[in-house]
Amino acid sequence: MTAYGVLKSKPGCTLTGIRFWPGGFYALFSQTMETAVDSTIEFPDEDLRTLMRQTENMDNRLNQWFTDRSTDAVVQVAGKYDFIYLRKRMYESGGQVTVEELADEMCVSNRTLERIFKKNVGIPPKDFLRIVSFQEVLGAIDNPGVITNLRR
Known part of the structure; x- marks a missing residue:
């Protein structure tokens, strides 16, 4: 469902970007994507921020975090259309x-x-x-x- 990239500039400063499949972000978080097109969204989830502090093995940890969030109940609530x-x-x-x-x-x-x-x-x-x-x-x-x- 995701791909990610890590950008480091100064010591202690890391920017992590997560790219979702089309419809993936809305299915998980029920937030409309119109305002997010060609822009950056700050995501203030503290669990996710903690997870991203260490860049080693981040792909597996991110996939596990999203898998844990993407239970059928969460995804089904996202919308009545397939x-x-x-x-x-x-x-x-x-x-x-x-x-x-x-x-x-x-x-x-x-x-x-x-x-x-x-x-x-x-x-x-x-x-x-x-x-x-x-x-x-x-x-x-x-x-x-x-x-x-x-x-x-």
Whole structure:
């Protein structure tokens, strides 16, 4: 669910960043992501701060902390729509599924789907599909065999 990075500047000064899968932060903490797009959020949880003070083996400790927090009850309260399905569907399509198709599959209007995305990811579904499509093209460029198949 996460990836992290540690930046050290002065002795005793460490900045740790945590990157969540799209929808992951909202599912765990029920905080809308619109205000967090392209910005930094200070997270004042004292247990998490204590955990981050030591950078050794931090990935395992962070994963354990989030696993302990992500019981089914916590994640289910996050919303009545299956955002994990939406995210998976978008990645499986390589960004080629339309917003209308996604809305139909979820039995919601396009506007409701946009609200779900802004709450979970902070951006509209169309922008997210563009990112997925771009990632798909980058992956194809890195793998020459895929580019040959795309030309056909």
